[in-house]
Amino acid sequence: MQEQEEDEEELYEHHRIVVEKGQDFLRLDKYLMMRMQNATRNKIQNGIDLGVVKVNDNPVKASYKVKPFDVITVSLPHPPRENGILPENIPLDIIYEDEDLLIVNKPAGMVVHPAFGHWEGTLVNALVYHFQNLPTHRNGEIRPGLVHRIDKDTSGLLVIAKNDYAMAHLAKQFFDHSIERTYYAVVWGELKNEAGTIEGHIGRSLKDRKIRAVFPDGTMGKEAVTHYKVLKNMRYVSLVKCNLETGRTHQIRVHFKHIGHSLFNDNTYGGDRILRGTLFSKYEQFVENCFKICPRQALHAKSLGIIHPRTGEFMQFECDLPQDMQDLIQKWDKYVNNE
Structure with missing residues (x-):
């Protein structure tokens, strides 16, 4: 699940x-x-x-x-729901930490919060273990506060609040859409415009309640706005930078599916099959190898900008693309240049 x-x-x-x-x-x-x-x-x-x-x-x-x-x-x-969650000594890639907040770089494949089918090995299990050793932990009362999430198979930056004040302050920033978030994605095909904005309400699909869909007329779903810029064209795929104005479920994945450029290897939104290029055996084998190199949707939360709840200072955090996406881009680049 x-x-x-x-x-x-x-x-x-x-x-x-x-x-x-x-x-x-x-x-x-x-x-x-x-x-x-x-x-x-x-x-x-x-x-x-x-x-x-x-x-x-x-x-x-x-x-x-x-x-x-x-x-x-x-x-x-919502109050953190970590009661009864087993602390697990799982290594965390901590980008920044102080008395109020924690910035972590979540790897692809890690579920953020325990849920049905994923009670162990989650980011929260790791955070509960980490917070046990912090001076802010008092009799089990203070737990890390999640103010946003990213999908299991999306990598990248998350901010965690370490106390009630930081939780409320950061949550309001997300609620007001004032958080700055930049994602990098590899999508199928070359986009017509080097930069643009994708708009379209997003809600549960009428055909499959487990996934999301765009409702362009705005009669269903919630407003969603994604700004993008093409960083690299590789004929069959493109590397794009995305900035979220809103934070809807699967927003980037759904928006790019809607405009005909599903994320590479996104098995929920049709990107796990060849969508560009002539179907001949050498090319098919090359794409299959690319799927193995990056066995998940090619999406990474690369930067995060917040106002610090205590100091009022604007803080920007960045992390490198994970190795699987770096290898994927390098392989496509080499293939196109050798054609």
């Missing part, structure tokens, strides 16, 4: 609370403590400070006194 990357919006609890007719005036934070299960006062106060808790569509202070018929809306990151 393939893990699905979630839309940023799906990583949040969304609440709409209408204050009861007979409610006495009470501080907003105290009122929400009574009404929201499993929400700590710190988490609620952080949400209020960041403006993701609103009363009658307006941001307010924690000291605001709720009154009957007030409409309170809340968008807070």
Whole structure:
């Protein structure tokens, strides 16, 4: 079972609370403590400070006194669900770490979060082990907070929050689409334009609920915008740089499938067969060898730009293309140049 990357919006609890007719005036934070299960006062106060808790569509202070018929809306990151998860001593490629956050380079093939069929060997299992030895770990209360995910077979950068404040701050950046994310992908064919934007609502496919599809008329799904630039044309395939304006499930994979350029070796969206080139035995064997070199969709989360939750500084992180994608590009380049 393939893990699905979630839309940023799906990583949040969304609440709409209408204050009861007979409610006495009470501080907003105290009122929400009574009404929201499993929400700590710190988490609620952080949400209020960041403006993701609103009363009658307006941001307010924690000291605001709720009154009957007030409409309170809340968008807070889901609490980490690491209870009972087995810590595993799995090596992590840590790009950066401080008291608030952790940036890791996830390898292809690693599931981010435990789920049916993947209870062990996940990034969270590794993080739980790693966090056991940190000074921020207190009686099992503090666990790494996932504010976004990438697919099992996509490699690259992820940011993990190490406390409630960082979790709320980073989650708001993803919710507001202010995070800068750059992916590199190898796609089938040469694109007509050197740069462009792919737009089209993305939602669950009407034919297969396990995958996503584009709904160009916007009547279904959620808005999705992908900006791209061609970095290298190799006649049958191209290396492209993608910047996400939104964060929908399988967004890059679905958008490029939609415009007729599925990602190389993406077995969910049709890229695991020859889509460009003449079908003769030498070429078929060459492509089969390429599939073996990069046995997954050729997609890598190469850079990540965030505002640090504590300092307010903009921080940019980058990592190299993994070896399988480097070898794939080199092999295609050599094949085209020798034709």
